[in-house]
Structures are given as structure tokens and as C-alpha cells.
Amino acid sequence: MLLGACSDSSKDSETTDEHAGETPTTVADLTDVVHPPASGEFEGALTDITDQTCVQEADGWRVTGTATNPTSSPADYRIYISLLNGDSVTRALVETEILAVAAGATGTFDELIAMPDTDLQCVLRVERRASS
Numbered sequence: 001m002l003l004g005a006c007s008d009s010s011k012d013s014e015t016t017d018e019h020a021g022e023t024p025t026t027v028a029d030l031t032d033v034v035h036p037p038a039s040g041e042f043e044g045a046l047t048d049i050t051d052q053t054c055v056q057e058a059d060g061w062r063v064t065g066t067a068t069n070p071t072s073s074p075a076d077y078r079i080y081i082s083l084l085n086g087d088s089v090t091r092a093l094v095e096t097e098i099l100a101v102a103a104g105a106t107g108t109f110d111e112l113i114a115m116p117d118t119d120l121q122c123v124l125r126v127e128r129r130a131s132s
Helices: none
Strands: 030-032 049-057 060-068 075-084 090-101 106-113 121-130
Touching: 049 121, 060 075, 060 090, 060 121, 075 106, 090 106
Parallel strands: 030 090
Antiparallel strands: 049 060, 060 106, 075 090, 075 121
């Protein structure tokens, strides 16, 4: 089941051998977020996202989708992808953006989240604002 989204693949998560093999005790084991949700002039836009996929691959979870801009001017999208386990614990939280989607046009995202856990659920938070 997919409800979720992605992050900028140019932002690599840093890991250290110091904590290798430990069971994580934090809320999210992998966090790659630049902007806090609901910051700036963004508004909720989850319904703008279609064709979502969330599939575990050898290197992690591939999350993809399409944003359709229903407004009459170009829009920027900020998408937060959460990977949750069966207990609804956030295992990963990643941010990605789709910028300057023309009115009535679509933009896509395709993120690979390096999370080895299995049986996760993808959940998206999607925000839109007029392009500046």
C-alpha cells in the first residue's frame, strides 16, 4: 500500500561505524529534511499526487509519484516521505521538491531511500505554493 513520497537523491545520508549493529532508539533512523513541514507559504496538496509507487529494492525503498498542478499559475511542491513500520514508528523521513510545475502540468519524483527494513508503509505529506 502506498500513501507516500521522496527526497533529493543528491543529499546522501551520512552513517558512521560507531553505531553499526545497534538498534535505533530515535523516532526516525534516517532523516533527510531541510525544511520543517508547514513552513513558508505552502498549503496541503496531497490530492495533487497520483501514480504513487513504494517498492522495496535491493538498495532500499523506491518511492515515485506524479504531482498535477490544478492551479492557474506555476507551483512548487515540497514532498515529505515517511517510511513507517507495523507499529507506526517512523523509520525514515525524507524531503524532496518538484519546482516550477506549470499550470495544469505534471512533475514527477523518484526517490531511493536507503532503509533496509522490510514491511514498511510509505506515507506522504505534500505541500504546494505558487512558484516565485
